Amino acid sequence: MKEAIFETLKKLNFTEYEAKAYLALLEESPLTGYAVAKNSGVPRSKIYEVLDGLAIRGDILVSPGNTPQYTPVPAKELIKNRRREAEENLELAEKSLAEFERSANDRENIWNITERNKILDKVKECIGLATKRILLEIWKDEYEELEPELRQASKRGVNVTIVAYGEISSDFAQVYLHYMGDGITEEYGGRWLVISADDSEVVAGIVSLGKDSRAAWTRHVGLVMPITEVIIHDLYLMEIMEKHRELLEESFGENLVNLRHKFSIYPDYKKHYLK
Structure with missing residues (x-):
């Protein structure tokens, strides 16, 4: 089951370590970075780099303090965000490609x-x-x-x-x-x-x-x-x-x-x- 979910998350631009950390937080949260590493199998030397990347992207939330704790964005919200980003990227690609095509045509026309x-x-x-x-x-x-x-x-x-x-x-x-x-x-x-x-x-x-x-x-x-x-x-x-x-x-x-x-x-x- 988890392996299939890992593959799905990879298609949503998660790295293997990011997918493991996110799933560990879905199973139990909030967790410290140490606990996420322990529960997910992500090396401790990499866990904070992985968690920072997820937080910057908006896939997890961080509570401030001497010992930060991490909570995942709910799965439905994650998918909603990814869908919105995909639609925005497709709209941008459509406009950019149309402009490029128009510009290319302009270069050949008088x-x-x-x-x-x-x-x-x-x-x-x-x-x-x-x-x-x-x-x-x-x-x-x-x-x-x-x-x-x-x-x-x-x-x-x-x-x-x-x-x-x-x-x-x-x-x-x-x-x-x-x-x-x-x-x-x-x-x-x-x-x-x-x-x-x-x-x-x-x-x-x-x-x-x-x-x-x-x-x-x-x-x-x-x-x-x-x-x-x-x-x-x-x-x-x-x-x-x-x-x-x-x-x-x-x-x-x-x-x-x-x-x-x-x-x-x-x-x-x-x-x-x-x-």
């Missing part, structure tokens, strides 16, 4: 976001979840709306680095003023926003078309990596222009206009993504 406000809401969500670094290419219009979230991220210890089109100043972020600024708005016919959060997710799109604004959000590494690296290469260019602007403009024209013309496919040298 989601389309329409309307400027919805795009900015998604960017705010990315900012709120960032823990290490935010890389951002942005115009002043959108920066002013995102500034509170970016400031909070900085307070959490997130490094915030911005490539700014137009005058943006910040007391918490590293800001690189783009060497063309407003000229790019004219050349491209609109404003874009690109954010890379923790090198693991990106939002990129046009945000100057109101309800017709379009952006993509993804954790797909095939896009996260090149988009993040494009921002980083823009930062390289800002550093290089800061130190060697005169030499570069001597070779490639003001604001490197000759390079932009060289790689344009339209005779007016403007971009026509929004046509």
Whole structure:
């Protein structure tokens, strides 16, 4: 009979010694640690370690005093507690696995976001979840709306680095003023926003078309990596222009206009993504 109960208790995460000590207390209690060892067959050198483990888990109760005595939690209460713990663990496992599955799917999908406000809401969500670094290419219009979230991220210890089109100043972020600024708005016919959060997710799109604004959000590494690296290469260019602007403009024209013309496919040298 006892052997069968030992096996059952083991399935409830009791060790062999814990099962023996608990059954000894069910048969007779309260008992001192010495008496539990004697009645259960658990070595005296191990009994207090075993009893402490049972007490911490809530399977037995301890009366304080110079010579502590031990009493078991009734069998029905023990089973009730184990059932509750099992249900809680299953619920947690269900939620965790569902979240992991969703996250895994997200890493393979590219989601389309329409309307400027919805795009900015998604960017705010990315900012709120960032823990290490935010890389951002942005115009002043959108920066002013995102500034509170970016400031909070900085307070959490997130490094915030911005490539700014137009005058943006910040007391918490590293800001690189783009060497063309407003000229790019004219050349491209609109404003874009690109954010890379923790090198693991990106939002990129046009945000100057109101309800017709379009952006993509993804954790797909095939896009996260090149988009993040494009921002980083823009930062390289800002550093290089800061130190060697005169030499570069001597070779490639003001604001490197000759390079932009060289790689344009339209005779007016403007971009026509929004046509």
